[in-house]
Amino acid sequence: MKTDKQRILVVEDDEALMMGLVENLKFAGYEVVSAMDGQQGVKAALEGKPDLILLDIMMPGMSGYEVCREVRSRGGDMPVVMLTARQDEFDKLHGFETGADDYVTKPFSVNELLARIKAILLRGRGRAEGPPQHKFEDFVLDLDARILKKKDKEIPLTRTEFDLLAYFCANEGKALSRETVMNDVWGTEYYGTQRSLDSFVASLRAKIEKKTGKPEHILTVHGVGYKFMK
Numbered sequence: 331m332k333t334d335k336q337r338i339l340v341v342e343d344d345e346a347l348m349m350g351l352v353e354n355l356k357f358a359g360y361e362v363v364s365a366m367d368g369q370q371g372v373k374a375a376l377e378g379k380p381d382l383i384l385l386d387i388m389m390p391g392m393s394g395y396e397v398c399r400e401v402r403s404r405g406g407d408m409p410v411v412m413l414t415a416r417q418d419e420f421d422k423l424h425g426f427e428t429g430a431d432d433y434v435t436k437p438f439s440v441n442e443l444l445a446r447i448k449a450i451l452l453r454g455r456g457r458a459e460g461p462p463q464h465k466f467e468d469f470v471l472d473l474d475a476r477i478l479k480k481k482d483k484e485i486p487l488t489r490t491e492f493d494l495l496a497y498f499c500a501n502e503g504k505a506l507s508r509e510t511v512m513n514d515v516w517g518t519e520y521y522g523t524q525r526s527l528d529s530f531v532a533s534l535r536a537k538i539e540k541k542t543g544k545p546e547h548i549l550t551v552h553g554v555g556y557k558f559m560k
Contacts, residue, residue, distance in 0.1 A: 335359060335360055335361040336360055336361065336381040336382070336451060337360065337361040337362070337363065337378065337379075337380040337381050338355055338360045338361070338362050338363075338380055338381065338382050338383070338384060338447070339362075339363050339364070339365065339371070339374050339375055339378060339380035339382070339383045339384070340352055340355070340362060340363070340364045340365070340383075340384045341364070341365045341366075341367075341368070341370075341371035341374075341375075341383065341384065341385045341386060341389075341394070341397060342364070342366065342384070342386040342389075342413065343366050343367060343386060343389045343390065344386070345366065348364055348366065351384060352364055354440050354444070355444075355447075358444050363378055363380065367389060367390070367391055367392065368389055368391055368392025368393065368394070368396060368397045369391070369392055371383075371385065371392075371397045372392075372397055372400050372401055372404075375397075375401045375406050375408070376401065376404055376405075376406055379406075379408070380408055381408060381409075381451060382408055382409045382410075382411065382447060382450060382451060383401070383408060383409070383410045383411070384411050384413055384447075385397060385398060385410055385411065385412050385413065385430075386412075386413045386414065387412055387413065387414040388414060388415065394412055394413075394414070395428045398410050398412070398428045398429045398430055399428045399429065401429070402428070402429035402486070402488065405486065407486070407487070407488055407489055407492075408489070409431040409432070409450045409451070409488075409489050409490070410429060410430045410431055410432075410488075411430070411431060411432045411433070411434060411446065411447065411450065412430045412432070412433045412434070413434050413436060413438075414433070414434075414435060414436065415435070415436045429488050431450060431488065431489060431490045432446060432450060433526075434446065449516075449517050462474050464496070464499035464500070465560075466499070466547060466560035467538075467546075467547070467560070468480050468481050469485075469538060471492075471495060471496060471499055473496060476492055478492070478495065478537075478538075485537050485538070487534075487537070490515075490530060491530060491533060491534055491537075493515055494511075494515055494530055494531070494534060495534055495538075497511065497514060497515050498547075498548060498556070498558035499558060501558065502558050502559065502560060503557065503558070503559065504557060504558075505551045505554050505555065505556075505557045506551075506554075506555050506556055506557065507554055507555040508524040508527050508528075508555040508556070509524070509555075510555070511527060511555060511556065512524070512527055531548055531556060534548060535547075535548055546559065547559055547560070
């Protein structure tokens with residue numbers, strides 16, 4: 331049955347936590363589906379095409395990192411919010427490297443989680459006035475279709491990677507502080523760190539630069555942040 335509600339997939343092996351998340355999300359107005367292990371999560375993500383995935387990291391068998399990587403490798407570009415009891419910065423960066431868009435550490439408040447879900451789902455719904463495409467080198471970034479192509483071959487981007495690249499293109503030639511980029515792209519309520527941004531930049535460079543060690547487009551401005559050049 332078709333519904334106008336946004337659909338969220340919850341992948342969590344703790345049944346009590348999973349049921350609590352499902353009930354709270356439904357109460358907040360979302361359609362919710364769930365899976366209790368990684369394999370089921372991958373299948374539900376690719377077949378059900380949810381608007382967002384809440385993904386536990388520490389699951390037996392297939393971890394959340396592996397689920398996220400598999401979904402991304404098979405074309406799933408929906409935002410992924412990872413849930414974990416781990417607080418180590420390395421674990422967070424690893425999550426972003428596998429394609430996650432945000433990271434929530436347990437225990438968390440339901441209101442905080444709902445606010446972050448709402449903020450993430452609002453990203454990319456519209457776009458500022460301006461050209462419908464950005465072109466640089468052999469790349470075309472189509473803002474309406476939300477795709478990046480290189481010589482007619484599509485380059486897969488996560489939602490966060492797309493939003494970040496679109497922002498850089500729209501601000502070509504400007505030296506942008508990390509704080510400015512994070513506030514403008516993710517909003518002031520984003521809980522990530524500047525190292526999270528650096529991780530996303532590294533991921534983008536791997537997709538658009540000829541040599542990641544000598545970038546030509548996303549340049550580091552020492553002591554400031556980044557600058558995009560066509």
